[in-house]
Amino acid sequence: MDIIELEHWAPDPERPHMLKYAGQPTAQEVFEELRYRLESMGCLPDEYFLMDKEWENGRETPRDADIFCTTDYGASEGIYIDVYLKWHEDGKPVTKSFITGKTLGESGSDLDRMFLIASAITKAFRGGDIRKNSVLSLNEQEQAIVVNALAEQRERQESALNQTEQLLRRMTGSITNYMNLVGQRPLHMSGGDRAVIAVRDGELNEFKNLLPQISGQETYNELFLEAVGRPGAVGRKMTMLFLDSSTAFSQDVYKEACERAVRIVDAEKVALLQEQAHNHVKDLPLDFFGELARYAYQWKGVQFISAQIMERCSSEEVHAAPKELLEISLVCGDIDIPKAMARKGVNGDHALRPFIKCRGKGDSWILDVLLDQGMKVSPDNYDALAACVEYNCPEIGKALIDHGVDFEGFSGWAEGQEKDISCDTYQELAGYWQAQHQQEQGSEQTL
Incomplete structure (x- = not known):
């Protein structure tokens, strides 16, 4: 299995046999790839990782960063692995905490296991043949698997399939390597099963050889989802093998694929799936990616992907997006999603009152930006002006008047609704509208 890179490199078109620097991966991409590998070997700390x-929301790893681990008992309970990034800024060394893993166990064997996990993390970034002079620390369940396998001489242990895969990876590096090592398959596997193992092992060449042999839409769907859910560069390359074909997928399968790409925080893969969607899904609904953006927004540290999705949407798709996406992001003060939607001419009527109520006084500038960038407001959105009066936000009211909300109509509506029109904010807006109206009349007379 290839090492996890802390920098992106790509072939140099001018020098075909050379690579050139191609930017930094996001920290979340690196984390998801590491977590996936540790989980596939049964090496995740049992409390959390x-x-x-x-490092959330698309922050990139620093250039020329290095990585190292420390393992020790905690101040109160349990044993911790701390993973750090270190680099230089302005000639000075910088070290920042990156990942923390914990087990609640405090025995000597728990300490040994956490050190071996730290070793697996180091090897994931620095390389090293896990098969040579490997040391295994097995929990009781894993020990039972090995004992039963030796005692019963079984090839197939369906009830312990996942743990068997993990042990094989820790002993041989990958199940694909195990096949090459002993000259036989560890389980009675179909071509689809072998392809799934190749995905989990990160064996791209093996996957390429197996993919043309796969038949049956259900098997193909499962393999597609497995590839999409695999983090890192190899997962993207496997996904591209599907997207480069003319294979059609159901809307439900493609939706699950997009959501898996979101969950592993792979912004590049989400973009690939969005760009290729119409080539693989028939009659894709206009709200498909608006719903995906809303799905992404609910995940911690993934809101930046939601904004990117909306940036790539057409005006029709933005207008079909769930209304609460604009409302919730505005109330939370996240301007990137509203800006992306404003540039496509979204109507913001429904979101104005909640925004004015929650953030109007301190963040009136946000609405100025959105209106200037193209967000539409209906001339008869009297409720928005009423909210400005109710929550004492005259600056927002003035911006709404500037962008066409009819204050004269609002005045008549407010009287009919028995709204309080004696307060300072209403009077300030009335004076502002009158001044604007007189200025317009003066301009007309001059012309």
């Missing part, structure tokens, strides 16, 4: 918050 979490990336630090400051």
Whole structure:
């Protein structure tokens, strides 16, 4: 299995046998690939394995960064693995916490196991043949699997399939390597099963050889989802093998694929799936990617993908997006999604009152930006002006008047609704509208 790279490199068109620097991966991409590999070997710490918050929302890893681990008992309970990134800024060394893993166990064997997990993390970035002089730390369940396998001489242990795969990876590097090592398959596997194993092992060449042999739409769908859900560059390359074909998928399968790409925080894969969707899904509904953006927005640290999805949507798709996407992002003060939607001319009527109520006084500038970038407001959106009066936000009211909301109509509506028109904010807006109206009349007379 290839090492996890902390920098992207691509073939140099001018020098075909050379590589050139192609940018930094996001920290989340690196984390998801590492977590996937550790899980496939049964090496995730049993309490948690979490990336630090400051690396969320698409933050890239620093250039020329290195990675290292420490393992020790905690101050209160359990044993911790801390993963750090270190690099230089302005000639000075910088070290930042990146990932923390924990087990609640405190025995000597728990400590040994956490050190072996730290070793697996280091090898994932620096390389090293896991098969040579390997040391295994097995929990009780894994020990039972090995004992039963030796005692019963079984080839097939369906009830312990996942744990068997994990042990084989830790002993041989990958199940594909195991096949090459012993000259036989560890289980009675179909071509689809072998292809799934190749995805999980990250064996791209093996996957390429197996994919043309796959038949049956259900098997093909399962393999597609498995490839999409595999993090890292190899997962994207496997996904592209499907997208480069003319294979059709159902809307439900493609939706699940897009959601898996979101869950592993692979913004590049989400973009590939969005760009290729119409080539693989028949009669794709206009709200498909608006719904995906809403799905992405609910995941911690993934809101930036939601904004990117909306940036790529057409005006028709933006107008068909769930209304709460604009409303929730505005209320939360996340301007990237509203800006992407404003540039496509979204109507913001429904979101104005919640925004004015929650953020109007301190963030009136947000609405100015959105209106200037193209967000539409209906001339008869009197409720928005009423919210400005109710929550004492005259600056937003003035911006709405500037962008066509009819204050004269609002005045008549407010009287009919028995709204309070004696407050300072209403009077300030009335004076502003009158001044604007007189200025317009003066301009007309001059012409």
